[in-house]
Amino acid sequence: MTKAEIRKQAIAQRKALSDGQVATYSGALLEHFAALDFSTVQTVHVFLPIAEKKEPDTFLFIDWLALHHPEIRVIVPRADFETALMHNYVYAGREGLLKNAYHILEPAKGELHNGEVDMVLVPLLAFDIRGYRAGYGKGFYDRFLQGLDTLKIGLSFFGPLEQIDDIDAYDVRLDACITPEKIYRF
Numbered sequence: 001m002t003k004a005e006i007r008k009q010a011i012a013q014r015k016a017l018s019d020g021q022v023a024t025y026s027g028a029l030l031e032h033f034a035a036l037d038f039s040t041v042q043t044v045h046v047f048l049p050i051a052e053k054k055e056p057d058t059f060l061f062i063d064w065l066a067l068h069h070p071e072i073r074v075i076v077p078r079a080d081f082e083t084a085l086m087h088n089y090v091y092a093g094r095e096g097l098l099k100n101a102y103h104i105l106e107p108a109k110g111e112l113h114n115g116e117v118d119m120v121l122v123p124l125l126a127f128d129i130r131g132y133r134a135g136y137g138k139g140f141y142d143r144f145l146q147g148l149d150t151l152k153i154g155l156s157f158f159g160p161l162e163q164i165d166d167i168d169a170y171d172v173r174l175d176a177c178i179t180p181e182k183i184y185r186f
């Protein structure tokens, strides 16, 4: 399937989830996340969920990290839709977040983070068994991840597709993808 076909299907599949399912599946994702090795992780980049689009509730991950790994810095993005680039900020609590025109919560201001990130949680609409992903189609994460030496972990409520057909040279493969059922490693 092509990314365009996949997007349509995945958006509809997610829309059909109840809020209860989103909460249950998000909890299942967190259980797998919590079993990862954080011994060399100092910084984790976490996307903030678009609740309207039934994305995984990554606040669960942020709260878990604060409790179990208070030494780990959480970095959150702010997306610039004119340039398709993301600017990254040190997470400083929910109070400082505002919703942008795309219903994405983002830091209104704060401390920019231009340093390394050891792990990136990557949003996606679908992924395949090779570790390729399709998102909303603006290439934000492909640009951000290009050349970045970091662990790239997708979060998905659904299992992998056989193949995303129209992969291009910019597409960055995930190292792993967490689903409610299991972690896929690539």
Ligand SMILES: Nc1nc2c(c(=O)[nH]1)N(C=O)[C@@H](CNc1ccc(C(=O)N[C@@H](CCC(=O)O)C(=O)O)cc1)CN2
Pocket (backbone or CB within 6 Å): 011, 047, 048, 049, 050, 055, 077, 079, 102, 104, 123, 124, 135, 136, 137, 138, 139, 140, 141
């Ligand atoms: N939580 C979260 N943050 C993220 C992403 C993501 O997938 N999830 N992105 C990942 O790269 C970037 C934002 N990507 C986006 C790209 C396009 C549209 C957009 O065009 N929305 C339209 C139509 C979408 C649709 O087809 O449903 C709209 O909402 O009107 C939204 C977000 C950066 N931040």
Ligand SMILES: Nc1ncnc2c1ncn2[C@@H]1O[C@H](COP(=O)(O)OP(=O)(O)OP(=O)(O)O)[C@@H](O)[C@H]1O
Pocket (backbone or CB within 6 Å): 003, 123, 124, 133, 134, 135, 136, 137, 138, 139, 140, 141, 142, 143, 146, 168, 170, 171
């Ligand atoms: N590093 C880059 N430099 C220039 N163009 C890029 C880069 N990365 C991706 N693109 C372009 O951006 C467009 C969108 O890419 P793609 O369809 O793979 O988005 P996506 O992965 O679904 O979206 P997102 O990363 O925002 O979730 C494509 O035309 C792609 O070639």
